[in-house]
Amino acid sequence: QSALTQPPSASGSPGQSVTISCTGSSSDVGAYNSVSWYQQHPGKAPKVMIYEVSKRPSGVPDRFSGSKSGNTASLTVSGLQAEDEADYYCSSFAGNNNYVVFGGGTKLAVL
Amino acid sequence: QVKLQESGPGLVEPSETLSLTCTVSGYSIISRDYYWGWIRQSPGTGLEWIGSIHHSGGTYYNPSLKSRVTMSLDTSKNQFSLKLTSLTAADTAVFYCARGTGSWNFDHWGQGTLVTVSS
Numbered sequence: 001q002s003a004l005t006q007p008p009s010a011s012g013s014p015g016q017s018v019t020i021s022c023t024g025s026s027s028d029v030g031a032y033n034s035v036s037w038y039q040q041h042p043g044k045a046p047k048v049m050i051y052e053v054s055k056r057p058s059g060v061p062d063r064f065s066g067s068k069s070g071n072t073a074s075l076t077v078s079g080l081q082a083e084d085e086a087d088y089y090c091s092s093f094a095g096n097n098n099y100v101v102f103g104g105g106t107k108l109a110v111l
Numbered sequence: 112q113v114k115l116q117e118s119g120p121g122l123v124e125p126s127e128t129l130s131l132t133c134t135v136s137g138y139s140i141i142s143r144d145y146y147w148g149w150i151r152q153s154p155g156t157g158l159e160w161i162g163s164i165h166h167s168g169g170t171y172y173n174p175s176l177k178s179r180v181t182m183s184l185d186t187s188k189n190q191f192s193l194k195l196t197s198l199t200a201a202d203t204a205v206f207y208c209a210r211g212t213g214s215w216n217f218d219h220w221g222q223g224t225l226v227t228v229s230s
Binding site: 004033034036038044046047048051052057089091092093097098099100101102103104105 | 148156157158159160163171172173174207212214215216217218220221222223230
């Protein structure tokens with residue numbers, strides 16, 4: 001059960017869009033629509049930003065969107081703002097043993 | 112408003128057993144709709160799912176930790192607990208408890224508690 005693969009870093013200027021990828025396998029990301037994305041600011045608990053691939057919880061700005069193609073899921077942040085600078089983690093259900101796998105995280109910098 | 116709060120020792124000796132409790136307020140842990148989970152984060156690294164427990168008591172553990180993990184519910188106190196045995200320095204981490212949904216995401220988290228394994 002390997003962790004999902006994310007780029008270690010991403011960046012963009014205020015107002016721009018940035019996309020973070022999350023690559024898994026046919027046993028997790030590719031098999032289930034249970035992909036989630038979490039935002040974590042330093043010293044804080046993670047906060048879910050996207051669930052079930054593309055759904056946004058109440059209160060999450062519509063600048064955040066999610067998608068999936070095959071074994072790769074993506075998080076897009078449009079209209080970047082300073083407060084979007086944080087670590088982002090993807091996760092997926094992996095049904096073979098009923099477990100959850102996280103990505104290694106991507107540090108998003110707003111330049 | 113759903114709130115979760117972890118409690119337990121901040122320092123544990125190697126080879127010992129870690130016991131953590133998560134107290135839930137604002138929601139009953141026996142609700143059919145949710146699971147209750149533990150996630151940890153070693154210093155400077157990413158998140159690792161430890162396991163989840165259903166209101167029925169059914170448990171799901173990370174295969175890499177399964178031999179050392181036990182989770183349980185205390186419905187009278189609206190709490191759930193984690194036991195992790197045979198600790199080593201590699202288990203030093205911030206431990207979070209969280210509410211898990213039916214689609215296996217975590218929508219409410221505790222603030223986290225740092226556990227250091229050291230003699």
